Amino acid sequence: xxxxxxxxxxxxxxxxxxxxxxxxxxxxxxxxxxxxxxxxxxxxxxxxxxxxxxxxxxxxxxxxxxxxxxxxxxxxxxxxxxxxxxxxxxxxxxxxxxxxxxxxxxxxxxxxxxxxxxxxxxxxxxxxxxxxxxxxxxxxxxxxxxxxxxxxxxxxxxxxxxxxxxxxxxxxxxxxxxxxxxxxxxxxxxxxxxxxxxxxxxxxxxxxxxxxxxxxxxxxxxxxxxxxxxxxxxxxxxxxxxxxxxxxxxxxxxxxxxxxxxxxxxxxxxxxxxxxxxxxxxxxxxxxxxxxxxxxxxxxxxxxxxxxxxxxxxxx
Numbered sequence: 001x002x003x004x005x006x007x008x009x010x011x012x013x014x015x016x017x018x019x020x021x022x023x024x025x026x027x028x029x030x031x032x033x034x035x036x037x038x039x040x041x042x043x044x045x046x047x048x049x050x051x052x053x054x055x056x057x058x059x060x061x062x063x064x065x066x067x068x069x070x071x072x073x074x075x076x077x078x079x080x081x082x083x084x085x086x087x088x089x090x091x092x093x094x095x096x097x098x099x100x101x102x103x104x105x106x107x108x109x110x111x112x113x114x115x116x117x118x119x120x121x122x123x124x125x126x127x128x129x130x131x132x133x134x135x136x137x138x139x140x141x142x143x144x145x146x147x148x149x150x151x152x153x154x155x156x157x158x159x160x161x162x163x164x165x166x167x168x169x170x171x172x173x174x175x176x177x178x179x180x181x182x183x184x185x186x187x188x189x190x191x192x193x194x195x196x197x198x199x200x201x202x203x204x205x206x207x208x209x210x211x212x213x214x215x216x217x218x219x220x221x222x223x224x225x226x227x228x229x230x231x232x233x234x235x236x237x238x239x240x241x242x243x244x245x246x247x248x249x250x251x252x253x254x255x256x257x258x259x260x261x262x263x264x265x266x267x268x269x270x271x272x273x274x275x276x277x278x279x280x281x282x283x284x285x286x287x288x289x290x291x292x293x294x295x296x297x298x299x300x301x302x303x304x305x306x307x308x309x310x311x312x313x314x315x316x
Contacts, residue, residue: 016256016272023276027283034286042163048278049167050075050226050233054245055252055274056171056178056267057108057222060215062253064195065262066122068216070111071223071249072242073133078103079227080137083237086149096228104224105217107133112216116209122216130246137239147236157232167229172271174225178218179267191215196263244295251298252277254305276301 027035034040054071061068082099086092107129114125159166182188193201194211202208223242231237256273258265277298284294 016269016276019255020272020276020279023279023283027279027286031283031286035283040282040286042165044275044278044282045168046165047282048275049165049171050229051245051248051252051277052171052175052271052274053222053226053229054242054249055256055270055277056175057219057226058246058249059178059253059256059258059265059267059270060191060218061122061126062250062258062260063191063262063265064198064212064215065260066115066212066215067126067250068111068122068219069126069246070107070130070133071219071226072245073130073137074104074107074220074223075227075230075242075245076237076239077107077133077137077227078224079231079241080141080146080237080239082228083146083149083231084140086153087146092150092153100224100228101221102224104220104222104227106220107224108217108220109213111220112213115216116212141237141239143239145236145238149231154232154235157229167233170225170229174222175267175271182267187211187214192263194262247295247298247302248277251302251305254302257305260306 054075058068058071078100080099081103082095085095085099090098111122111126111129114120114129115122118125157166161169182191190201190206191211191214193204193206194208198208201211227242230241234241252273253265253270254260254273255276256265256269256271258270280297280301281294284297
């Protein structure tokens with residue numbers, strides 16, 4: 001095995017972690033009195049939990065050389081549906097099952113079915129459904145926030161187990177389930193095959209359309225669960241919730257080493273990518289950097305990550 005190939009494989013496994021460590025060291029040096037406090041570290045993980053959830057979903061469309069631009073509006077719509085069900089008197093667990101899980105799977109299925117039956121690229125489909133889902137959120141809410149739902153729900157979802165926030169435990173547990181799914185099941189391996197080469201996967205007997213549908217349903221499910229976490233953290237369902245979150249999700253996936261051209265990526269690296277986004281946002285906030293500069297940083301990171309991926313691919 002050549003030295004270049006060895007370095008490439010090492011980068012695939014440890015590259016994202018190295019980036020995270022460099023960022024942590026940088027912000028620790030710039031803000032030594034606050035950034036490294038234990039309570040701030042816990043806050044970084046808490047702030048990253050929603051980013052990690054939507055990034056886990058975004059990982060699957062990108063893995064098949066697609067994309068899902070609707071994750072932010074799915075988050076908003078499922079969160080709004082869940083909140084309205086609770087306000088209407090539904091048990092919180094039932095509301096989450098119907099609004100968060102059922103709603104997320106349904107909206108993801110709509111994306112997958114449209115991709116399959118129109119033959120259009122997922123970019124076009126999800127660009128359109130992003131606007132549609134956001135519009136439906138505004139319609140059913142009257143463009144007003146919904147609040148006053150179960151305090152037990154809020155306290156449970158935003159609580160702690162020891163010193164670890166429940167959303168962090170939930171996000172990491174769900175990541176472990178998806179890692180097992182992608183690494184240890186035939187269905188997960190087939191998704192990688194579809195991403196590597198759709199035509200070859202088809203001639204190997206893999207139902208490409210079925211796997212495409214499943215991919216977008218997983219994306220919708222993750223965004224729906226992120227919507228549930230979001231309304232619990234805010235104590236309200238906002239019609240504009242999740243705006244721009246697709247940028248964070250895509251950034252976390254690409255920074256995590258997932259190839260934008262399909263067939264390559266790892267769930268643990270996506271989690272680290274989400275932590276990188278959360279760490280950067282937290283560090284810039286501590287340094288009082290305006291929000292719009294943070295968007296500049298995210299855009300630069302996406303471009304740099306894709307360019308680095310192509311550079312490493314050419315070196316092998």
